[in-house]
Structure formats: C-alpha cells, structure tokens
Amino acid sequence: MPVPIWLATTLGVTAVALARVDYNLFFMKFFRNLSRSKARARLHGNKYAMIPVMLGLEEPIKIQDDRDAEDAMTITREQLEEMDGYDGAPLYLSIKGRVYDVSAGERFYGDGQDYHEWVGKDASRSFGTGCRGGVDRTGMECLSETLEGLTDKELKEIDRWLELYETHDKYTFVGHLVDDPVEEILESVADGSAESEATEQEEPAEEATAEDPVAATN
Numbered sequence: 001m002p003v004p005i006w007l008a009t010t011l012g013v014t015a016v017a018l019a020r021v022d023y024n025l026f027f028m029k030f031f032r033n034l035s036r037s038k039a040r041a042r043l044h045g046n047k048y049a050m051i052p053v054m055l056g057l058e059e060p061i062k063i064q065d066d067r068d069a070e071d072a073m074t075i076t077r078e079q080l081e082e083m084d085g086y087d088g089a090p091l092y093l094s095i096k097g098r099v100y101d102v103s104a105g106e107r108f109y110g111d112g113q114d115y116h117e118w119v120g121k122d123a124s125r126s127f128g129t130g131c132r133g134g135v136d137r138t139g140m141e142c143l144s145e146t147l148e149g150l151t152d153k154e155l156k157e158i159d160r161w162l163e164l165y166e167t168h169d170k171y172t173f174v175g176h177l178v179d180d181p182v183e184e185i186l187e188s189v190a191d192g193s194a195e196s197e198a199t200e201q202e203e204p205a206e207e208a209t210a211e212d213p214v215a216a217t218n
Helices: 005-019 023-044 050-055 077-082 103-109 124-129 152-167 181-211 213-217
Strands: 074-076 092-095 098-101 172-178
Touching: 023 050, 023 152, 074 077, 077 172, 092 124, 092 152, 098 152, 124 152
Parallel strands: 074 172
Antiparallel strands: 092 098, 098 172
C-alpha cells in the first residue's frame, strides 16, 4: 500500500525538525520551567502556574533588587572564579550581575555536568542563546555577560533563568558581582600616569616652538 504524499511529507518535515532539536537544551528548559511552576505555586499560591509556564505563555517574574540591603553583599569576579566546586569550594554562578550559590545542585552544576560551564562566571548571554561554548550567531563569546545583540525572546529566556535561581528553595542569593576595587584603583593610577607622561612630552615641544622665532616663522 503506497504511503500518501501528505503523510510522507509530514514525516519528513518532522524528522528534519527533530534532528535539529538540541535535546540537552530542551530538557534543561523543561526542568527549569517545572521548577519555576512549583516555586510559583509555593510562593504565590498559584496552583495553575504549570500550564502557562511549561508552554512558555507566561511572563517571567521581574526581580526587584533591595539595593539598600544588598549593596553590602558583593563578590568580585576574581572571587567568583574561585567558586567552581574544586578543592571543597562552593558552586557559584552569576546571571545579570546577581550571584547565586547552587551547591545544592551539584549533580547538575558539578564538574563534568551539563551546567558546569556556567559556574564561576557571569554567563548571562549563554542563558539567553543556549550556546555554551565558542561563539554564537552574532560572533560574540557564548559564555559572556554582555547582552548586546540579543533578541527580545533571548532576553526573556535570561529572565526565566533568573527567576529560577531567585525563587528556588535550595539556591541562595550571594551578592552582586562587582569589579575588584583594588584593580580599579591600580588601573586609575596607571591611566593617570600615562596622561601625565603624555602631557609632559607635549609641553617642551610647545615651549620650543614659542621660543624659536625661525621655527615660528617657518
């Protein structure tokens, strides 16, 4: 019995679509959304959150920073790099500059696990694009904190991940990611020294031009 053309076409298109699916990313998002729906039910009494969340029809919960209470809670990029789970260190990650302790999820974030690429750094861009190595479609490093060139859909994905970490019952907010103040001071001093040297080199040339009438005439 010959296979109808419409059925063959449907099966072919489905096969191509399935071949292009990143199953690892698919299940990462699935369990992320499952956890978010449970958190919404737990924290906000929303018993019917699962369907819209799982279908991607919901709006991510916006995180309201309590800057007065959180300003004292900071961690530098150098400190964050050390929180990679090795030698007894906890597992920290940062998303949109907010650092979370995800040590309770070691089976997901530990060495060799699917989420380990996000540990010890701010990889906000990766949360939006799903790219976890090399460069993305824009030519930017996947595991970076810049959001330049991302679409509204990708930015919304980042907010969904942020909601997960903020509302998870086992992950905790650690602090805001900041530059090392010592490094900033050293860079400022170095920049100031470079400007002073440039100014000193320009001044003798200007004085010589003003004092030499021949040079001034020429």
